[in-house]
Amino acid sequence: MAKKTMIIGEVRDGELRHVSFETIAAGKVVADGGEVIGVLLGEDVSGLAEQLIQYGADRVVTVTHPDLKSYTTDAYQQAVLQVIDLEQPDGILLGHTAIGKDLAPRLAMKAQAGLVSDAVAVELEDGEPVFTRPIYSGKAFERKRIKEGMLLATIRPNNIAAMEKDPARTGDVSSITAEISDLRTTIQNVVRKAAGGVDLSEAKIIVAGGRGVKSADGFKPLQELADLLGGAVGASRGACDADYCDYALQIGQTGKVVTPDLYFAIGISGAIQHLAGMSNSKVIVAINKDPEAPIFEVADYGIVGDLFEIVPLLTEELRQI
Ligand code: FAD
Numbered sequence: 001m002a003k004k005t006m007i008i009g010e011v012r013d014g015e016l017r018h019v020s021f022e023t024i025a026a027g028k029v030v031a032d033g034g035e036v037i038g039v040l041l042g043e044d045v046s047g048l049a050e051q052l053i054q055y056g057a058d059r060v061v062t063v064t065h066p067d068l069k070s071y072t073t074d075a076y077q078q079a080v081l082q083v084i085d086l087e088q089p090d091g092i093l094l095g096h097t098a099i100g101k102d103l104a105p106r107l108a109m110k111a112q113a114g115l116v117s118d119a120v121a122v123e124l125e126d127g128e129p130v131f132t133r134p135i136y137s138g139k140a141f142e143r144k145r146i147k148e149g150m151l152l153a154t155i156r157p158n159n160i161a162a163m164e165k166d167p168a169r170t171g172d173v174s175s176i177t178a179e180i181s182d183l184r185t186t187i188q189n190v191v192r193k194a195a196g197g198v199d200l201s202e203a204k205i206i207v208a209g210g211r212g213v214k215s216a217d218g219f220k221p222l223q224e225l226a227d228l229l230g231g232a233v234g235a236s237r238g239a240c241d242a243d244y245c246d247y248a249l250q251i252g253q254t255g256k257v258v259t260p261d262l263y264f265a266i267g268i269s270g271a272i273q274h275l276a277g278m279s280n281s282k283v284i285v286a287i288n289k290d291p292e293a294p295i296f297e298v299a300d301y302g303i304v305g306d307l308f309e310i311v312p313l314l315t316e317e318l319r320q321i
Helices: 019-031 046-054 073-087 098-111 217-229 237-241 272-278 307-319
Strands: 005-008 036-042 059-064 091-095 114-119 121-125 128-135 140-144 151-155 172-177 205-209 232-235 262-266 283-288 301-304
Touching: 005 019, 005 073, 019 036, 019 046, 019 091, 019 121, 019 151, 036 046, 036 073, 046 059, 046 172, 059 073, 073 098, 073 172, 091 098, 098 114, 098 151, 114 128, 205 217, 217 232, 217 262, 217 307, 232 237, 262 272, 283 307
Parallel strands: 005 036, 005 091, 036 059, 059 172, 091 151, 114 151, 205 232, 205 262, 262 283, 283 301
Antiparallel strands: 121 128, 128 140
């Protein structure tokens, strides 16, 4: 049965994150022929509405307010609840990002909706959307459906293919000014770290280093390989704890969960907590000098040897292609 489905587009540094388009594709399945409405929140986001339509949204509602410039749970929750009141959707989808993970449970509680978090697939079964989500750190999958009431779900980046962009697609864009009051938190100032290339959680290729990399300098060949492939550099907690790199790069149970097309695990032993963040990568290549390292159990391709010899060789070889 056709369902009116809202997706919340996510904006970072004035640009839409790719997961927004993947969420539209999931929204199309959930809507089952019904309307997919893109929602954009911010201080001024109207310039991005067209992109949501080109990626499959039927129309877009922009919600503007100075307090929506940077994300706070309080302000975003108030703004989205206003759109829910206005549109009365049957379902709402968000990216399973830092924002989505924070906002979705609040909305579910306030709107008395059922929530499926971290979905990696969605399909219709007897006309109802059924979501697949990993459990036990990716060792198993469960399938979930919301039996009644409004449906909320967060979609893990890099798992559901976005629709092909169609520049000729058109749709209505309407705008509302949010009414926001009694904020408990406001953002005074955002201090950014130096701009860092490809976003780790959306990267198609990740070159991750572990304690085996031995120093901050040891990460340079990994960065070179990542740059060559248009990928991002990630790390194990071992490498972060040893101060070889920033914690923002940490992948795993207490770091980022990633699902790239290609994951290089270099000088990483493959502890269960690391696997929790990357074992669902489509292709895993492990480089480790210890043939018994557990990372080889999840790797599709393994190279036993010294990473300081192999990584430059690999980079050189790939440069020839
Ligand atoms: P190590 O285990 O020390 O492995 C280094 C590897 O490098 C070894 O396999 C070695 O053979 C190889 N090596 C060394 N020199 C070379 C060389 N020259 N060439 C090739 N290979 C070489 N870890 C995470 O990664 N992410 C998490 O989110 C996370 N969360 C945690 C949460 C909790 C509650 C706990 C208790 C732990 C968590 N950990 C996490 C830590 C985890 O248990 C491991 O300690 C950590 O993943 C180990 O990092 P590593 O593989 O880089 O280091």
